[in-house]
Amino acid sequence: xxxNTRTARVALVTGGIGGLGTEICRQxxxxxxxxxxxxxxxxxxxxxxxxxETADLNGAIRFEPGDVSQFDSCAELIGRIEQQxxxxxxxxxxxxxxxxxxxxxxxxxxxxxxxxxxxxxxxNTCRNVVEGMSTRGFGRIVNLSSVNGQTGQFGxxxxxxxxxxxxxxxxxxxxxxxxxxxxxxxxxxxxxDTALVAAVAxxxxxxxxxxxxxxxxxxxxxxxxxxxxxxADDAGYITGANLPVNGGYFMSF
Numbered sequence: 149x150x151x152n153t154r155t156a157r158v159a160l161v162t163g164g165i166g167g168l169g170t171e172i173c174r175q176x177x178x179x180x181x182x183x184x185x186x187x188x189x190x191x192x193x194x195x196x197x198x199x200x201e202t203a204d205l206n207g208a209i210r211f212e213p214g215d216v217s218q219f220d221s222c223a224e225l226i227g228r229i230e231q232q233x234x235x236x237x238x239x240x241x242x243x244x245x246x247x248x249x250x251x252x253x254x255x256x257x258x259x260x261x262x263x264x265x266x267x268x269x270x271x272n273t274c275r276n277v278v279e280g281m282s283t284r285g286f287g288r289i290v291n292l293s294s295v296n297g298q299t300g301q302f303g304x305x306x307x308x309x310x311x312x313x314x315x316x317x318x319x320x321x322x323x324x325x326x327x328x329x330x331x332x333x334x335x336x337x338x339x340x341d342t343a344l345v346a347a348v349a350x351x352x353x354x355x356x357x358x359x360x361x362x363x364x365x366x367x368x369x370x371x372x373x374x375x376x377x378x379x380a381d382d383a384g385y386i387t388g389a390n391l392p393v394n395g396g397y398f399m400s401f
Contacts, residue, residue, distance in 0.1 A: 216269030338394025361396030
């Protein structure tokens with residue numbers, strides 16, 4: 149049983165009811181955090197499933213609707229969370245979308261829609277928590293990138309650019325906040341066993357698995373463990389890092 153009080157550190161997880169987000173919320177709650185899962189309103193069926201999946205955590209996870217692509221919406225959201233639950237000490241940016249197509253066919257709308265969520269969303273949330281973290285002298289920020297932000301991927305010039313940008317953003321912010329007790333790190337998942345990958349044609353999925361040295365897709369738990377590690381109170385000497393969690397799919401110095 150998880151027991152949380154008002155003194156527990158508050159962790160905000162965007163994309164919190166998604167495949168990876170749900171497990172990140174669960175593991176942070178198990179670590180004693182009061183978790184606020186943020187996701188778009190209107191996903192009632194998924195929200196009910198999420199609430200059932202986390203019902204055993206004794207209220208350690210709450211849901212708040214929000215749109216990370218809108219700066220003012222993020223400011224209002226974070227203000228509401230801090231008023232109701234306490235200061236946000238941990239921020240995990242897991243919200244993301246895809247708009248896949250080759251650059252020759254990509255529309256400006258497909259480019260900008262993705263950037264507003266995958267990259268602008270990181271700015272919008274970080275900008276609205278960093279001042280408070282700096283004042284209090286503690287903060288943990290983890291932004292989810294992707295192996296495709298390191299390697300590129302056919303049909304994902306928008307996604308790969310945004311995910312590479314996430315880590316560049318994180319390194320710069322890590323330098324700005326290192327003396328303030330704040331760490332800023334990136335986790336770059338490889339191919340994971342989520343609905344997105346399950347939708348890929350079986351022959352392509354089998355080839356992906358064959359190219360992964362450990363011989364399997366990642367699990368949401370593999371990613372969540374990395375996030376929990378980087379958000380621990382005693383992880384204060386790790387900042388500006390990119391932790392690849394991809395089964396050896398991409399290795400570099």
